Amino acid sequence: MTxxxxxxxxxxxxxxxxxxxxxxxxxFFVVATTLFPLGIGPESNxxxxxxxxVLWAAALFAALLSLERLFASDYEDGALDLLLLAPGALELxxxxxxASHWIVTGLPLAxxxxxxxxxxxxxxxxxxxVALTLLVGTPTLSLIGGLAAALTLGARKSGALxxxxxxxxxxxxxxxxxxxxxxxxxxxxFGVHLAILAALALMALATLPWGIAAALRLAGE
Amino acid sequence: xxxxxxxxxxLACRRGGRRVFDGLSFSVKGGELLALTGANGSGKTTLLxxxxxxxxxxxxxxVWQGADIAWLGHLDGxxxxxxVRENIDVAERLRGVTPDRQRIExxxxxxxxxxxxxxxVRTLSAGQRRRTAxxxxxxxQANAWLLDEPFNALDMASQKSLRAVLAQHLAAxxxxxxxxxxxxxxxxxxxxxxxx
Numbered sequence: 001m002t003x004x005x006x007x008x009x010x011x012x013x014x015x016x017x018x019x020x021x022x023x024x025x026x027x028f029f030v031v032a033t034t035l036f037p038l039g040i041g042p043e044s045n046x047x048x049x050x051x052x053x054v055l056w057a058a059a060l061f062a063a064l065l066s067l068e069r070l071f072a073s074d075y076e077d078g079a080l081d082l083l084l085l086a087p088g089a090l091e092l093x094x095x096x097x098x099a100s101h102w103i104v105t106g107l108p109l110a111x112x113x114x115x116x117x118x119x120x121x122x123x124x125x126x127x128x129x130v131a132l133t134l135l136v137g138t139p140t141l142s143l144i145g146g147l148a149a150a151l152t153l154g155a156r157k158s159g160a161l162x163x164x165x166x167x168x169x170x171x172x173x174x175x176x177x178x179x180x181x182x183x184x185x186x187x188x189x190f191g192v193h194l195a196i197l198a199a200l201a202l203m204a205l206a207t208l209p210w211g212i213a214a215a216l217r218l219a220g221e
Numbered sequence: 222x223x224x225x226x227x228x229x230x231x232l233a234c235r236r237g238g239r240r241v242f243d244g245l246s247f248s249v250k251g252g253e254l255l256a257l258t259g260a261n262g263s264g265k266t267t268l269l270x271x272x273x274x275x276x277x278x279x280x281x282x283x284v285w286q287g288a289d290i291a292w293l294g295h296l297d298g299x300x301x302x303x304x305v306r307e308n309i310d311v312a313e314r315l316r317g318v319t320p321d322r323q324r325i326e327x328x329x330x331x332x333x334x335x336x337x338x339x340x341x342v343r344t345l346s347a348g349q350r351r352r353t354a355x356x357x358x359x360x361x362q363a364n365a366w367l368l369d370e371p372f373n374a375l376d377m378a379s380q381k382s383l384r385a386v387l388a389q390h391l392a393a394x395x396x397x398x399x400x401x402x403x404x405x406x407x408x409x410x411x412x413x414x415x416x417x
Contacts, residue, residue, distance in 0.1 A: 007311075078294045
């Protein structure tokens, strides 16, 4: 647990010392989502209908932007060797890195999304659904992205490869996240969608750290 | 410090269809320093990584007894945005060990890094970064040091410091294996030439 906390704190400290990386991700999210209301114009019905899809897709692309560096800097400076040699479980180290990634991307995206949702004319309940579904769903994106980042470590054009690997795996999360907001529009609750998103997050949590650790061990050889 | 021992038997390694080394057998015990020498591409780093379980061997066995390994790779393994002291502190915590402040300060002093301890590593020269990575190894409470080209980028004074730290480690019963092109003539040292 000491090693987990040390790695988690180290990664957060590194982000705080170089906040530009996170600012770029959040700026991309803001710019990408606000383009839609600007492009479509004041058609509130249409904007409200596409809001869920736009916010979720933009959040996914924004999260992917930062995932390429999740393990790449440790690979490039040799710190990955120290992680591989640490006596604790590598799976826990992986979890620490994905958790810190979520804290600096998933969490701010979930908090920012309702503010952007106002531009789409979403009502209070839909704005809450946007925030809640992103809060529950973005950890899955961090874990899936982590797997893709580990598998593409050291590859040329790893950013494009990462997107190709991660995007299809993120589809179920995006579908249920978007579906939650549509469900509110049709008068249904979004509890079921939220539960499915939580189940997907738990499945990712229970399986992906082992896959990521295996990919890191291969990359280290 | 508990004593570590290493026994390697009939080790073979191939990379990309090429035999890097074959039938390699040797042993190292506490108080000994084994210098891995040989031309570029002779397999020094490959062997060192296999000994650390960072790489795989194709045949043979590697048996460690009572070893707690500290690693210095070809790359320094330092985070540029952390200070010298923070890098050493985090490395110890990643090894699951509570950092020993006295050991850290002593290691910093050994490599003449005390004045640089609060500086971010990205502001240091290549030699200063190498000294920081060496201080990380020296500050660890590990009894088996695996060092890949530890003398890289070091000036004469730093090379002398490294020899002194290595001698101290061996005297305390630690073992060290170093891939190097530099001659290591000190008590307890012997060499294994690869590709010979």
